[in-house]
Amino acid sequence: MIVKIATSGGFAGIPAAGINKTVDVSSLPPPLQERVCRAFEPPKLKRLEKSGAPDTSVDRFNYAITVTDDAGEVHRYRLEESVLPAELIDLMDEM
Amino acid sequence: MFRVQGCTCRHDPLQCIIPPHMLRVLSIRAGGEVAKMARSLLDQSEKFRESRSEDAGTVMVPGKALPGAFVAAAMSAPAGLHDLHREIYDGENKAALPGKPVRSEGSPATGDAAVDAAYDNAKIVFDLYSDEFNRNSLDGKGLPLKATVHHRRDFNNAFWNGSQMVYGDGDGVIFRNFLELSVVAHEMSHGVVGFSGGLTYQGQSGALNESFADVFGALAVQRNIGQSAHEADWLIGKGILGPGINGAALRSMRAPGTAYSDGQLGQDPQPYHMDLFVNTSEDNGGVHINSGIPNHAFYLFSVLLGGNAWGAPGHIWYAALQSLNNPFASFADWAAETMEAATGLYGVRSLEFVFLRRAWKLVGISV
Numbered sequence: 001m002i003v004k005i006a007t008s009g010g011f012a013g014i015p016a017a018g019i020n021k022t023v024d025v026s027s028l029p030p031p032l033q034e035r036v037c038r039a040f041e042p043p044k045l046k047r048l049e050k051s052g053a054p055d056t057s058v059d060r061f062n063y064a065i066t067v068t069d070d071a072g073e074v075h076r077y078r079l080e081e082s083v084l085p086a087e088l089i090d091l092m093d094e095m
Numbered sequence: 096m097f098r099v100q101g102c103t104c105r106h107d108p109l110q111c112i113i114p115p116h117m118l119r120v121l122s123i124r125a126g127g128e129v130a131k132m133a134r135s136l137l138d139q140s141e142k143f144r145e146s147r148s149e150d151a152g153t154v155m156v157p158g159k160a161l162p163g164a165f166v167a168a169a170m171s172a173p174a175g176l177h178d179l180h181r182e183i184y185d186g187e188n189k190a191a192l193p194g195k196p197v198r199s200e201g202s203p204a205t206g207d208a209a210v211d212a213a214y215d216n217a218k219i220v221f222d223l224y225s226d227e228f229n230r231n232s233l234d235g236k237g238l239p240l241k242a243t244v245h246h247r248r249d250f251n252n253a254f255w256n257g258s259q260m261v262y263g264d265g266d267g268v269i270f271r272n273f274l275e276l277s278v279v280a281h282e283m284s285h286g287v288v289g290f291s292g293g294l295t296y297q298g299q300s301g302a303l304n305e306s307f308a309d310v311f312g313a314l315a316v317q318r319n320i321g322q323s324a325h326e327a328d329w330l331i332g333k334g335i336l337g338p339g340i341n342g343a344a345l346r347s348m349r350a351p352g353t354a355y356s357d358g359q360l361g362q363d364p365q366p367y368h369m370d371l372f373v374n375t376s377e378d379n380g381g382v383h384i385n386s387g388i389p390n391h392a393f394y395l396f397s398v399l400l401g402g403n404a405w406g407a408p409g410h411i412w413y414a415a416l417q418s419l420n421n422p423f424a425s426f427a428d429w430a431a432e433t434m435e436a437a438t439g440l441y442g443v444r445s446l447e448f449v450f451l452r453r454a455w456k457l458v459g460i461s462v
Binding site for chain 2: 009082
């Protein structure tokens with residue numbers, strides 16, 4: 001499984017200031033590997049993508065997350081930061 | 096419910112079609128039944144506006160100065176004592192908000208530079224809105240100023256989440272920090288926009304939201320150090336770029352497009368004229384890019400007029416926001432609203448009116 005995370009927006013509005021990382025989950029230590037696989041399951045991300053409530057926040061990042069599963073299937077999601085649980089954001093920072 | 100020509104509808108079509116100023120003329124000049132009808136519709140119209148105001152919560156209320164107009168609640172609030180109440184939290188490099196409380200109103204400095212800068216700069220911005228615009232905090236009703244510092248790990252951002260300010264530490268490469276005064280004032284001003292009816296964060300209205308935050312970011316800095324429009328550098332985020340970055344700041348209101356030019360960051364993409372407007376799907380339709388155009392109009396107006404930008408220019412921008420009542424406003428709508436505000440505050444042949452129109456024209460917007 002490969003997870004790609006890219007952001008746009010933010011206070012600066014500069015792509016270089018945002019997050020841009022690609023992680024081959026198989027290269028992570030086993031405990032982290034398990035947490036990442038659970039957190040980035042496509043159905044979970046799909047639910048988050050559809051959960052967008054009216055957002056009053058400004059200057060936050062918008063996330064483009066691409067998950068390539070072990071069968072080679074590619075899943076793409078566009079998520080506002082406000083819908084991401086704090087635990088998922090912390091995990092992104094840890095990856 | 097009204098029944099007109101066989102139709103049943105919730106709104107009287109006459110009420111929808113005839114503007115209030117015409118009804119007022121009819122009620123005075125017309126005779127008999129027409130005047131009676133006009134007075135009746137004016138009464139209904141007044142009740143409808145009050146009901147609309149209640150529906151909208153407490154954001155927009157009927158204005159006193161101009162019958163039929165709506166202004167934000169903070170604009171109609173009486174002058175009085177304003178309540179400064181700051182709460183600073185330590186995010187401890189995690190994403191959960193607000194984090195651990197570390198400093199509240201009146202408590203001494205902590206020695207943590209980020210905590211103390213968030214605390215001190217919040218007061219400077221609060222004072223700008225209170226002293227110059229008679230606004231009691233971000234919502235006009237004494238909202239406690241909550242801010243979280245040390246948000247996430249090496250986080251290159253600061254934002255307003257709808258109820259509080261949030262500041263990252265920066266990664267030390269692209270950004271040093273996000274607690275410079277213009278950045279703090281920028282984020283707090285997003286709160287003011289939100290509590291004044293809001294500007295949808297997409298395309299031109301989003302760029303106006305960004306521009307208002309930059310304008311008041313610049314005003315907070317200039318007022319704090321007593322700089323006139325001619326003396327100021329008009330930079331947003333001065334000194335927050337990393338030590339190896341070739342740039343003076345994040346944005347320049349004096350010369351949009353020139354704040355930085357760097358191998359990692361690229362070239363500052365802000366336009367200064369409508370001819371250079373950037374169409375993009377990124378960044379909510381380029382809200383941080385095209386804000387350069389109204390930013391530059393404010394700069395030009397302030398310099399043409401001279402004196403302190405937090406004087407007439409700031410008052411016109413603030414009044415325009417309070418009376419806008421259009422979350423989807425375009426640049427042209429906003430320019431027209433500022434002209435209305437200039438007319439209301441200073442008169443139709445005033446220097447303010449003339450220079451403001453010239454400033455808008457110089458950025459490619461005719462009003």
